[in-house]
Amino acid sequence: MSGQELKIATQLDILTFQTARVNDGSASRKKSHSRSSTRKSLYLWEFLFGLLEDEECTSVITWTNKREGIFELKNTEELAKLWGTVKNRPRMDKSKLIRAIRTYYERGMLRKVKGHKGVYQFLSIPYRTKGYDHEMMTTGTFTSSPFLGSSERSLVDFNVITSDCSDRQPYYRGTTADGRDNTENNRDISVDDCKQTEDTFDKSNGYCSREKRWSDYSLSSDGSTKSLDERQGDFNTNTDTRNHMPEHMAFVFNDDDNVCR
DNA sequence: TTACGGAATT
């Protein structure tokens, strides 16, 4: 049944746009889209960020403390289904998605917020590159400059996270007796700081056009992109995925298997 | 059950 038009588009251009403004405040030739054509596929963290930025997806994944980059997986089954759809991995499931998330631990991008089921924290993300950028390609490492210096800057400072995510209700408020088990090295961010940090978001960073950009977006550089409907067909069987997929949102399926290699 | 990470594979 094809008809279902789960729109598939991508946060890719949003991210591209955002990262672009971080890098080159102005004079940079590569415009947001020039890169899209060379990219292979969406990275998991980009996917997560995209959903995290969408207020309509809070039933699936949501910030619990955006300033600190802390988020919670609310419906991992659905999230996995979505991820599998985007990556064209029909067999993707909750456990595998979580395993993929764990691979980010070693790269220092994420950590688990202990004591809170399904809660993780972004520690850093590649802000200057959307993926296959020069530095990352040549260094082959994630430890060099393309990442945020571990230090003080919060993700928001880089505008990597847009600033208008309105609020997430203080999720663990009251009950977080333990809250501070996380820690090891990071400052202790108990999840319930959210409230406080909420007001620090300014809505004036000028970035908005989200709705527009969520409209379909085609990734092909050579017309190889399959029609979204076509792709979608394989998944429509049992997906209540669509129920969670906001209409204005769109992902672009990666042609992972087709491109590259 | 959730969470972790080695190892092989794509």
Place this chain on the structure above:
DNA sequence: CAATTCCGTA
């Protein structure tokens, strides 16, 4: 490659 898949461990 950046996950994906499978699995033993805690």
